[in-house]
Amino acid sequence: MPKLWNETIETHRREVREAIMDAASTLVAKHGLLSVTMSQIAEETGIGRATLYKYFSEVEEILHAWHERQITEHFEYLAEVRDRATGAGEQLKAVLEAYALIAHGTHGHGESDLAEFLHRVPDVLEVSIGHALISEALYAGLAATVRSYLALLQSPARMA
Secondary structure: OOHHHHHHHHHHHHHHHHHHHHHHHHHHHHHOHHHOOHHHHHHHHOOOHHHHHHHOOOHHHHHHHHHHHHHHHHHHHHHHHHHHOOOHHHHHHHHHHHHHHHHHHOHHHOOOHHHHHHOOOOOHHHHHHHHHHHHHHHHHHHHHHHHHHHHHHOOHHHHO
8 A cells, every 4th residue: 555545544543533532531521421332422423333343342441542642641741841941940840830730620520430430540651651750850850959059068159
């Protein structure tokens, strides 16, 4: 198959997958986790059930994929925020502020059966990437603070 054809097919599959996840999250928000069926998701997406089952085998699988997409977008955003800031202290502040806004913005699903379902088993990827980003920012901020303190202690004005 020509490369253009493969790219077109992959783009189409990705768009259908995204539409399925969006439809599922909309239906769950509207009707609740236990009320949503694969038939409803297929109808909301505008595809047949047979097509839907080529992408996902059950509602829970769709919701896990949706959640993974959300987490990935959050971490990408945190990395962008970190990279836009200059200096370790500013990076730490920027990442923590952005994380707080994300946490506040997702608070709405915190009391729902969806949150309970999605957070039953900790997502190792979510925890490790989040920990790495925060740890990196904390370490850089701490290192900059220690360097500044040592420079202050060794300054000529302090020794006089």
